[in-house]
């Protein structure tokens with residue numbers, strides 16, 4: 556059993572956890588744990604232009620050669636949303652430049668390396684086991700998954716950041732629940748890209764919507780979003796079953812050529828619903844990124860929210876200064892300020908989501924769209 560003393564413990568080394576670690580490490584003694592030894596392949600590649608401004612500020616995107624390995628420019632989006640006519644939204648006039656298409660796994664490997672270079676104490680392959688609050692500090696027990704040679708690490712820390720993604724494991728262990736606003740899921744695959752046009756594509760369908768984007772190394776990702784209760788799950792078992800839905804959409808089907816069928820990697824289903832933790836911070840802890848609020852992929856804002864919120868947390872912790880010296884009033888004021896920031900992001904997100912879903916009126920009577928139109932009406936009356 557290993558004992559560690561640290562000022563801040565971050566649980567979860569995804570984008571939110573890594574950016575928080577990098578920005579907090581200049582001021583505090585920081586440790587980070589992640590249950591996975593290395594980041595896996597993940598869906599979600601489109602990095603909003605504004606996020607790149609923050610990465611530049613942290614000097615993470617200064618090396619052009621390194622950047623070229625991690626992402627490609629995404630010139631824009633072709634959208635079949637609300638009509639059969641294609642609409643092009645280009646990023647050429649955005650003052651922050653193009654959005655980027657990331658190799659998500661390589662980007663997270665890169666971030667972990669930057670965290671290590673910052674002198675953060677890293678524990679990869681170590682998951683949250685339990686937590687205990689006593690004498691104005693947290694005692695967090697983490698364990699490795701290895702059955703043989705299982706290691707136990709105990710962290711005595713003044714502050715915990717829950718960056719464990721949609722499952723918000725730390726907050727849940729404190730019996731704090733999440734509210735789900737829908738039951739959106741996404742089924743995804745990757746394959747070689749053969750198209751010269753590398754714009755992203757979104758297309759609505761009667762029971763959901765499609766999304767496709769080109770990522771580095773000439774790869775293409777294809778995702779279908781629908782509600783968990785509206786689809787026969789057997790369609791999402793493997794590529795053969797998924798292809799029965801793919802062939803119903805000509806544009807998406809055209810991205811798949813016969814000679815590449817054996818190169819398709821089917822990744823299955825992930826949750827993609829809009830959810831919010833019922834309490835985003837408490838006594839010497841807070842939830843960050845997806846652990847606090849998770850967005851519909853339509854917004855393409857999840858990574859930006861994770862990155863921007865991590866920076867806001869750093870600024871707030873520096874303003875309120877209670878990490879080294881416990882101060883009840885400052886902690887209470889900090890909690891109010893952080894809760895208010897997250898609430899305002901959430902309200903603005905819901906507003907945009909409702910407007911966007913509201914513009915597709917072709918399948919008004921289909922449950923997928925009917926639910927979303929009713930939601931937008933309900934939210935606008937609040």
Ligand SMILES: Cc1cc2nc3c(=O)[nH]c(=O)nc-3n(C[C@H](O)[C@H](O)[C@H](O)COP(=O)(O)OP(=O)(O)OC[C@H]3O[C@@H](n4cnc5c(N)ncnc54)[C@H](O)[C@@H]3O)c2cc1C
Nearest residue numbers: 567569570571590599601682683719720844845852857858
């Ligand atoms: C289908 C889909 C498409 C998307 N597309 C986009 C997009 O184009 N653009 C965009 O900006 N966003 C997109 N997103 C959202 C984006 O992927 C997330 O917002 C982002 O991953 C959030 O980062 P995070 O660090 O908060 O959480 P995560 O990426 O979920 O990271 C959480 C980390 O915590 C670790 N962890 C979990 N439990 C434990 C535990 N008990 N102990 C220790 N470690 C733990 C995990 O291993 C993981 O590394 C998409 C999401 C979906 C579902």
